[in-house]
Amino acid sequence: MKFAVFGAGGVGGYLGARLADAGHEVHLIARGDHLEAIRNDGLRLESVAGDTVVEVPATDDPAEVGACDAVLFCVKAYDTRSAAAELDPLLGDDTAVVSFQNGVDNERWLAEAVGDEYVCGGVAYIFSTIASPGVVEHTGGPARFVYGELDGERTDRIRRLDAALSGADGVEAVLADDVSVELWRKFVFICAQAGATATSRLPVGDIRESEPAWRFYRRLMAEVAAVARAEGVDLPDGTVDEWLAFARDLDADAYSSLHYDLEHGNRLELDALHGSVVRHAEEVGVDVPMNEAVHAILSPWAERRS
Known part of the structure; x- marks a missing residue:
């Protein structure tokens, strides 16, 4: 298959490298120093699942790539x-066009730009980032990628994508029955992990040790789950408890990408996370005071970085 990876950062770079190693035609769309390093030295993946270096075309101009079988859309929200x-x-x-991004609004925003018929949903479970220009570091997580047509249909194109990802080493590929459930299921977790670590400036281990902070973490999850169900998403009943059990087993020093961006002076995905929760909650009449608090506390930082 011919792939374009739009945004060759932690998620996109990982997928691009694995698919290239599996023999697919991969084009990376990147920018700045990262793009120049890839052009000069290839894309280096340093991964707990095995390192690799791939020599693939890279550009900042999609017109140089042309039509593709699939576009893996991996930019920040x-x-x-x-x-x-x-x-x-x-x-x-x-x-x-498969969105592997944080949040539950990206697919709608993509559809507004290119049309519903192109857009598929996706969820990435991986801890990876750009370690330095041209180098993507995968430090943990299952490297699990879940995807599907937004209407749940098993189309030829989604089956081809499934075959390609399933055949790539280092990728746990899952074709979802209902990708909207998967999007909201992850959203429940990342809003808690991101919100609690970014507002406290502390890792999850410290949050677990504080009864009020751990209660805050759980309430962040429960609010997002309530919004999902009010919107008609068939979220499993045990979602919050499952994620709490997962969070109890996380490394004590685990943070979140929101915390990382806050500490490193980067733009924040706050609007796509807790801002989105607040907007969706208003539409369906659900109270989300914990998520409102996170949004309020971090909004001045998000506005400063924008």
């Missing part, structure tokens, strides 16, 4: 709309 406006040269008659 705050760049979704601007990046979506550049997708047209990558689209053929049956291209799948």
Whole structure:
């Protein structure tokens, strides 16, 4: 298959490297020093599942790539709309644009730009980031990628994507029955992990040791789950308890990408996380005071970084 990876960071770079090693035609769309390093020395993946270096085409101009079988859309959520406006040269008659991003709104934003017929949903479970220009570091997580058509149909294109990802070493590939459930299921967890670690500036181990902080963590999850169900998402009843058990087993020094960006002076995905929870909650009439608090506390930082 011919792939374009739009955003060759922690998630996109990982997938691009694994798919290239599996023999697929992969084009990376990146920018700045990261792009130049990939062009000069290839993309280096340093991974707990095995290192690799791949020599693949890289550009900041989608027109140089042309139509693809699939576009793996992996930019930060705050760049979704601007990046979506550049997708047209990558689209053929049956291209799948698969969002592997944080949040539950990206698919809608993509559809507004390119049309519903192109967009698929995706969820990434992986701890990875750009360690230095041209180098993606995968430090943990299952490298599990869940995806599917938004209407749940098993189309030929989603089956081809499934076959490609399933055949790549270092990728746990899952074709979802209902990807909207998977999007909200992850959203329940990341809003708690991101919200608690970023507002406290402490890792999950410290949060677990504090009864009020751990209660706050759980309430963040429960609020997001309540919003999902009010929107008609068939979220499993045990979702919150399952994630709490998962969080209890996380390394004590685990933070979140939101905390990382806050500490390193980067733009924040706050609007796509807790801002989104607040908006969705207002639409369905659900109270989300814990998520409102996170949004309020971090909004001045998000505004400063924007």
